[in-house]
Amino acid sequence: MNAESFLKEELQKIDFGVRQGNSLFVYPEFSLVDLLPFAATEEVFFFESKEEDFSFLGLGKSKILSTAEVQKHIEKKSHEILVYQSHFEDESPRLVYLPEWCFVKKGGEITLKLHHSNDYKSYSPSNIIFNTQIWESFVNHWTSYEERPESDEWKTMIDQSLRLFSKKELEKIVLSRKKIFSYDEMIEMPVMFRELYQGNQNSSHFSVFHQLQYNQAFISFTPERLFTLKNKNLETISLAGSIMRGKDETEDQALEETLKNSDKLTREHSIVTNAIKEKLSTVADKLEISPLFTMKLPYIQHRQATIKAVLKKNTDVISLIDLLHPTPAVGGIPFEKARIRILEIEKEKRGFYAAPVGIISKDFTEIAVGIRSALIEGPVITVYGGAGIVAGSIAEEEWIETGTKMHPFIKVINKSVI
Secondary structure (H helix, E strand, O other): OOHHHHHHHOHHHHHHHHHOOOOEEEEEOOOHHHHHHHEOOOOEEEEEOOOOOOEEEEEOOOEEEOHHHHHHHHHHOOOOOEEEEOOOOOOOOOEEEEOOEEEEEEOOEEEEEEOOOOOOOOOOOHHHHEOOOOOOOOOOOOOEEEEEOOHHHHHHHHHHHHHHHHOOOOOEEEEEEEEEEEOOOOOOHHHHHHHHHHHOOOOOOEEEEEEEEOOEEEEEEEOOEEEEEEOOEEEEEEEEEEEEOOOOHHHHHHHHHHHHHOHHHHHHHHHHHHHHHHHHOOOEEEEEEOOOEEEEOOOEEEEEEEEEEEEOOOOOHHHHHHHHOOOOOOOEEOHHHHHHHHHHHHOOOOOOOOOEEEEEOOOOEEEEEOOOEEEEEOOEEEEEEEEEEOOOOOHHHHHHHHHHHOHHHHHHHHHHHO
16 A cells, blocks of 8 residues: 555545544555645644654644643553644743544554544544645745854854853853745645655654644654653663764764764763763663764764663653753753853744654653754745854864754755755
8 A cells, every 4th residue: 555545545434434433444554754745634743763663643633731631641541642842942832732633654554543623523534634636746946045143153152152161150052053945935844844754764863744833844854862761661862972974984984983082072972971861860760871882874973872761650751851851962061051041142942943842652652852953934944953062162163063964954955956
């Protein structure tokens, strides 16, 4: 089966099955991404795990939950999968909801579970969820482009950070910048995501597409997870220190040796690992940290450690997110001071960038950190890149690093102007 045959042959069968009292359907696996351009609902959420055999597509909105309701809900409704989306800043409201149509791709098959519509208190028919009468679309050329901040402003931001280190106010701060591309017409968001997804299939990352309304969508191809939780077994990573990939194997190995032997990058990683360890020790009965190894992506390489923990019985998932977000890899040390300085230096709230996003259920929860990301708003796509700044950081090097981290988006976006 593929997406085309599903749309042509199965939707009427689903409607008929619902009338017969069925709300669970099973199919041979196919690419859920190929369904995105046909989604007719305002809310669309796609999540693909980096390492687990798991993809999820949620369409529509069945029920909105407060964060206080989440743990009780997943204990009572253990088969249901909730969407979780937050902002980087704590004061912004978090969104947790149960989609109407929930597709799960796992173990060589796709299961589809339907839930009542939030608006109509009944199952939505397939013609409300999908529009099968659409033309094949593509992404047009962008017409204008800007950097925010520009390179001289970026240097000023780094200098501000270095002064904070010299005064012993901070050990680390993570700063971000943007590339903003404007188009003459509204960007077809699912089509843009599908092109980006296909252009980055050789990279190891979580894939996230979250259309929150018809003219706004958040996209991320992030290598970083906040945590994966299976019952009480948690796994997370400590990710810090970055360097580009080499043009050939010899150069690549030389760059990796630089990454391994850099005092600055080693110190940066140590800060991140110790901060995560300290937080987890308050909720874990057992904690294990792997030796450092190099994560190699097609465009960049990082130093990483895997952290595993067995959680105490009374740890709930929302408290765990609150405990671990933000990691020092996207915030700073100490974070409460870094949070204030980030807003002062960057001058704009980050919103979805570097915020937790993922799925929550009783037996399997996976929350990624929304870096390597972009936000589409109408005819504009804003691409984000960040870098950890510590004592010894050089503005020009951090500018290059942030540009490298934007590469998964830029290489696809710029194909339209070649």
